[in-house]
Amino acid sequence: xxxxxxxxxxxxxxxxxxxxxxxxxxxxxxxxxxxxxxxxxxxxxxxxxxxxxxxxxxxxxxxxxxxxxxxxxxxxxxxxxxxxxxxxxxxxxxxxxxxxxxxxxxxxxxxxxxxxxxxxxxxxxxxxxxxxxxxxxxxxxxxxxxxxxxxxxxxxxxxxxxxxxxxxxxxxxxxxxxxxxxxxxxxxxxxxxxxxxxxxxxxxxxxxxxxxxxxxxxxxxxxxxxxxxxxxxxxxxxxxxxxxxxxxxxxxxxxxxxxxxxxxxxxxxxxxxxxxxxxxxxxxxxxxxxxxxxxxxxxxxxxxxxxxxxxxxxxxxxxxxxxxxxxxxxxxxxxxxxxxxxxxxxxxxxxxxxxxxxxxxxxxxxxxxxxxxxxxxxxxxxxxxxxxxxxxxxxxxxxxxxxxxxxxxxxxxxxxxxxxxxxxxxxxxxxxxxxxxxxxxxxxxxxxxxxxxxxxxxxxxxxxxxxxxxxxxxxxxxxxxxxxxxxxxxxxxxxx
Numbered sequence: 001x002x003x004x005x006x007x008x009x010x011x012x013x014x015x016x017x018x019x020x021x022x023x024x025x026x027x028x029x030x031x032x033x034x035x036x037x038x039x040x041x042x043x044x045x046x047x048x049x050x051x052x053x054x055x056x057x058x059x060x061x062x063x064x065x066x067x068x069x070x071x072x073x074x075x076x077x078x079x080x081x082x083x084x085x086x087x088x089x090x091x092x093x094x095x096x097x098x099x100x101x102x103x104x105x106x107x108x109x110x111x112x113x114x115x116x117x118x119x120x121x122x123x124x125x126x127x128x129x130x131x132x133x134x135x136x137x138x139x140x141x142x143x144x145x146x147x148x149x150x151x152x153x154x155x156x157x158x159x160x161x162x163x164x165x166x167x168x169x170x171x172x173x174x175x176x177x178x179x180x181x182x183x184x185x186x187x188x189x190x191x192x193x194x195x196x197x198x199x200x201x202x203x204x205x206x207x208x209x210x211x212x213x214x215x216x217x218x219x220x221x222x223x224x225x226x227x228x229x230x231x232x233x234x235x236x237x238x239x240x241x242x243x244x245x246x247x248x249x250x251x252x253x254x255x256x257x258x259x260x261x262x263x264x265x266x267x268x269x270x271x272x273x274x275x276x277x278x279x280x281x282x283x284x285x286x287x288x289x290x291x292x293x294x295x296x297x298x299x300x301x302x303x304x305x306x307x308x309x310x311x312x313x314x315x316x317x318x319x320x321x322x323x324x325x326x327x328x329x330x331x332x333x334x335x336x337x338x339x340x341x342x343x344x345x346x347x348x349x350x351x352x353x354x355x356x357x358x359x360x361x362x363x364x365x366x367x368x369x370x371x372x373x374x375x376x377x378x379x380x381x382x383x384x385x386x387x388x389x390x391x392x393x394x395x396x397x398x399x400x401x402x403x404x405x406x407x408x409x410x411x412x413x414x415x416x417x418x419x420x421x422x423x424x425x426x427x428x429x430x431x432x433x434x435x436x437x438x439x440x441x442x443x444x445x446x447x448x449x450x451x452x453x454x455x456x457x458x459x460x461x462x463x464x465x466x467x468x469x470x471x472x473x474x475x476x477x478x479x480x481x482x483x484x485x486x487x488x489x490x491x492x493x494x495x496x
Contacts, residue, residue: 015152023179025206028187083140092393093248099222103151108207110142115204122196149396157380158221167323170373174318181311252390271436278429280406285414310362318369331374332444338370343433350423
């Protein structure tokens with residue numbers, strides 16, 4: 001019995017704890033780092049800890065500190081994101097040859113260095129803010145959040161077949177929301193009770209646990225390396241710096257594929273890009289909108305409860321309802337259900353005037369996590385097993401870059417529309433979801449057309465010498481036939 005339980009855990013408990021630990025640490029650290037930056041800017045500018053502990057009572061000083069701190073926070077984010085995307089150019093394809101585990105451990109090594117720097121900076125509060133850039137740059141150079149996304153989703157597609165891949169990806173997605181909820185709740189309580197330093201110590205410990213889990217529990221999924229790699233005298237480090245890894249990053253998108261696979265990948269990436277912008281748009285302006293719209297009904301406790309409820313409902317949707325519905329619906333339909341759920345939730349929030357209306361939003365958005373899970377699953381089914389690392393490095397790059405774009409877009413659009421309709425951005429987010437939903441609808445129809453024509457060809461081949469064979473040949477030769485339309489883009493010599 002004990003052996004069977006262990007075998008079950010070995011099979012089904014894989015990268016979910018990795019994502020949970022990393023996201024808990026990230027959401028524990030990030031908002032508290034923001035507070036540390038505000039604190040440092042204030043004490044270095046005014047050299048008055050009493051004023052800084054009650055800066056909200058000093059409007060002029062508060063505005064100045066917010067302006068300076070916001071600039072630092074923007075640059076800290078850029079210092080982390082840009083290097084992480086550059087690292088993915090090399091790392092994604094490298095994992096297809098040398099394995100996934102190293103790419104999971106690398107971001108936590110950077111996070112440990114960053115945590116150590118934050119511990120020092122929280123102790124020496126008068127130290128200059130630019131010292132914080134050391135941790136951000138190191139975390140970026142070790143892959144950061146983008147590398148965790150790439151490595152975990154690549155691993156889960158390695159260990160699942162097509163029938164269970166979508167809901168297993170959904171479970172990993174659910175760990176993101178659960179980690180965000182736990183990290184945000186813990187961070188607020190700890191900084192109030194224990195101060196900055198202990199928050200960052202816990203952040204350090206979580207990443208140590210993550211590394212131990214990956215090293216001791218996870219099995220490597222890339223066992224057999226390609227022959228041309230095995231014969232090379234270069235080691236793993238030299239393999240990482242190989243320019244072919246960068247070429248593979250672009251080749252996974254541009255490579256001609258059967259049954260319009262290349263077009264499918266491009267359209268799915270576009271749908272994913274739009275979906276992430278919409279998701280991150282909420283994160284960027286949600287706090288400001290809710291505080292403005294509810295007025296006297298707003299409180300920090302109420303908003304914290306709202307975020308916790310949203311996270312729990314998102315977790316339940318992905319961990320309970322996605323596995324259930326995946327038995328009856330295909331990937332494209334699941335994605336459309338999720339996108340429709342998110343659109344309806346955003347439109348509901350746009351017209352919020354009371355607390356109960358606000359809390360109705362995440363209830364309507366219970367299935368909103370289905371969208372990203374189905375898109376990742378569909379993308380993984382369009383490439384070869386030896387291309388998954390390169391593919392998910394592209395997906396992770398799209399995700400982190402879309403987060404930056406969403407921040408710029410909605411932080412400028414929201415103030416511009418506040419005077420005539422505060423909920424405009426949320427209505428826009430709901431309406432724009434029509435685009436990825438339409439992409440999935442076209443994709444489903446195209447896959448069905450391809451499948452039905454392939455069946456016709458197989459049946460025609462079996463009936464050798466019958467009129468059906470001649471009909472199939474005529475269809476294949478006709479410029480208007482599905483075979484002609486679908487093979488034409490793939491046999492062209494167009495390259496990227």
